[in-house]
Amino acid sequence: xxxxxxxxxxxxxxxxxxxxxAVFLAAWQWGPGLFGIPTFIVPPLSMVAREFVHAWxxxxxxxxxxxTVAEVLxxxxxxxxxxxxxxxxxxxxxxxxxxxxxxxLALQIAPKVAFAPLFILWMGFTVYPKILVxxxxxxxxxxxxxxxxxxxxxxxxxxxxxxxxxxxxxxFWKIEFPTSMPPMFAGxxxxxTLAVVGVVVGELVGGNxxxxxxxxxxxxxxxxxxxxxxxxxLTLVGGIAxxxxxxxxxxxxxxxxxxxxxxxx
Amino acid sequence: xxxxxxxxxxxxxxxxxxMRFARSDGGGALTALSGVSFGVHDGEVVSLxxxxxxxxxxxxxxxxxxxxxxxxxxxxDGERIEGPNAHVAFMLQKDLLxxxxxxxxxxxxxxxxxxxxxxxxxxxxxxxxxxxxxxxFSGHYPHQLSGGMRQRVALAxxxxxxxxxxxxxxxxxAVDAQTRMVLQRDLAQTLSRSRKTALLITHDLLEAVTLSxxxxxxxxxxxxxxxxxxxxxxxRDDPIARRREPRVNDYVARLMDRLDIGHxxxxxxxxxxxx
Numbered sequence: 001x002x003x004x005x006x007x008x009x010x011x012x013x014x015x016x017x018x019x020x021x022a023v024f025l026a027a028w029q030w031g032p033g034l035f036g037i038p039t040f041i042v043p044p045l046s047m048v049a050r051e052f053v054h055a056w057x058x059x060x061x062x063x064x065x066x067x068t069v070a071e072v073l074x075x076x077x078x079x080x081x082x083x084x085x086x087x088x089x090x091x092x093x094x095x096x097x098x099x100x101x102x103x104x105l106a107l108q109i110a111p112k113v114a115f116a117p118l119f120i121l122w123m124g125f126t127v128y129p130k131i132l133v134x135x136x137x138x139x140x141x142x143x144x145x146x147x148x149x150x151x152x153x154x155x156x157x158x159x160x161x162x163x164x165x166x167x168x169x170x171x172f173w174k175i176e177f178p179t180s181m182p183p184m185f186a187g188x189x190x191x192x193t194l195a196v197v198g199v200v201v202g203e204l205v206g207g208n209x210x211x212x213x214x215x216x217x218x219x220x221x222x223x224x225x226x227x228x229x230x231x232x233x234l235t236l237v238g239g240i241a242x243x244x245x246x247x248x249x250x251x252x253x254x255x256x257x258x259x260x261x262x263x264x265x
Numbered sequence: 266x267x268x269x270x271x272x273x274x275x276x277x278x279x280x281x282x283x284m285r286f287a288r289s290d291g292g293g294a295l296t297a298l299s300g301v302s303f304g305v306h307d308g309e310v311v312s313l314x315x316x317x318x319x320x321x322x323x324x325x326x327x328x329x330x331x332x333x334x335x336x337x338x339x340x341x342d343g344e345r346i347e348g349p350n351a352h353v354a355f356m357l358q359k360d361l362l363x364x365x366x367x368x369x370x371x372x373x374x375x376x377x378x379x380x381x382x383x384x385x386x387x388x389x390x391x392x393x394x395x396x397x398x399x400x401x402f403s404g405h406y407p408h409q410l411s412g413g414m415r416q417r418v419a420l421a422x423x424x425x426x427x428x429x430x431x432x433x434x435x436x437x438x439a440v441d442a443q444t445r446m447v448l449q450r451d452l453a454q455t456l457s458r459s460r461k462t463a464l465l466i467t468h469d470l471l472e473a474v475t476l477s478x479x480x481x482x483x484x485x486x487x488x489x490x491x492x493x494x495x496x497x498x499x500x501r502d503d504p505i506a507r508r509r510e511p512r513v514n515d516y517v518a519r520l521m522d523r524l525d526i527g528h529x530x531x532x533x534x535x536x537x538x539x540x
Contacts, residue, residue: 154361159326160355161378164354164375165350174363174374174377175363178365255365255366255408257408
């Protein structure tokens with residue numbers, strides 16, 4: 001692909017994207033009125049914007065958002081760490097993987113969000129059950145990707161390191177760990193968006209904090225604009241989490257050819 | 266020339282080496298090598314040629330200590346090989362460069378693993394990269410290099426640990442013909458300048474003749490050494506000059522005869538490779 005071509009692709013693509021956004025926002029603002037949809041079903045954009053300001057001033061929107069962000073961060077970081085650790089461990093011990101694979105599969109099939117009520121029974125209306133759901137949900141994509149990466153390391157690379165008299169630890173830190181980075185980041189990207197899902201479901205099920213709570217609160221009051229505000233904020237939180245992973249990935253995987261890197265976004 | 270080697274130190278030696286593998290279909294053992302004995306003398310370059318699957322690469326794995334023979338012994342510098350050791354380094358057809366390391370960092374992989382002091386590592390890497398005309402690419406990543414350059418970086422990495430013996434498994438078979446000739450010359454010059462000992466596996470008969478002091482011919486599985494041909498040609502440090510020697514063709518022709526090229530190989534494939 002030559003530069004001119006990709007340059008014009010980016011320019012035209014951005015233009016089309018911005019245009020699409022304008023059309024969408026306009027449809028949101030004037031569409032409901034045009035089709036006679038009542039505002040308690042679809043509140044127009046301006047009403048949601050007013051609600052946003054109101055919620056910011058009187059409903060502690062910032063506080064609830066911060067709670068959700070903190071839960072997402074805690075769940076994502078812990079879930080990634082535990083997932084990566086399990087991936088390395090299972091990747092290096094075929095015996096352990098063989099013995100544990102049916103249970104891992106069962107846990108992977110079980111819908112993780114269904115554990116939310118259980119965790120709330122155990123830990124009450126605190127932030128912990130939400131974090132736990134996020135951990136559980138982030139764990140799998142990270143673990144599976146790391147495990148597959150460790151399995152896929154070229155045996156000749158390991159032999160090369162061995163021929164230099166590398167210890168097991170050196171083989172891990174110099175060969176296996178860096179090899180696992182690109183797939184691990186693919187897992188982290190999935191995990192970053194799933195963490196938001198886990199936290200929100202936890203908040204929906206019980207508690208009096210976070211955007212998920214605001215969501216159910218708005219629903220209870222038939223306050224549709226507030227529901228919309230919560231959804232927009234949640235999307236924003238997920239988007240920023242995803243962006244954070246992408247930025248970290250660009251720094252860590254800077255050595256990959258540019259084309260591959262752009263492909264990933 | 267051969268007489269001179271007989272009197273010098275034997276760097277690498279195989280004594281009655283036999284290698285059996287369990288068959289993948291569970292039907293007993295498969296004998297890859299059977300009673301292979303030979304030595305490589307100090308500063309000598311020996312090529313191994315033979316049909317696919319005759320156990321050439323297995324010999325290399327045994328030499329580098331990555332595999333232990335079922336029977337027989339292997340020695341490097343008079344010491345029995347019982348595992349990977351610092352006297353030997355190998356290089357494969359695949360460059361095995363680490364994509365997250367720069368050229369310099371890749372060259373330093375082995376010395377880093379062996380805990381050579383950082384200043385000394387960098388010095389060795391710089392010297393080798395200078396020798397191979399790669400100095401200006403020292404900060405590049407492997408994906409930014411051509412196949413020939415990558416293979417030269419791999420050779421520099423192999424030499425950085427300063428091994429006595431180099432084990433080379435078809436190191437240039439993945440690069441184009443012209444690049445290969447240049448790489449062969451670089452290798453030959455490096456080997457003769459540093460008086461390194463090398464065992465080279467190749468399918469390229471011309472490569473075997475132009476680079477080596479001696480060529481060993483192996484039979485099909487179970488692999489044994491069926492012939493040994495001393496290459497009595499000048500300029501082992503310049504394979505491109507050797508290529509112009511008319512006598513090269515005689516050696517190649519003799520190797521072709523020994524390998525039965527044109528007869529047995531084709532028939533074997535037609536009958537499903539059963540011998």
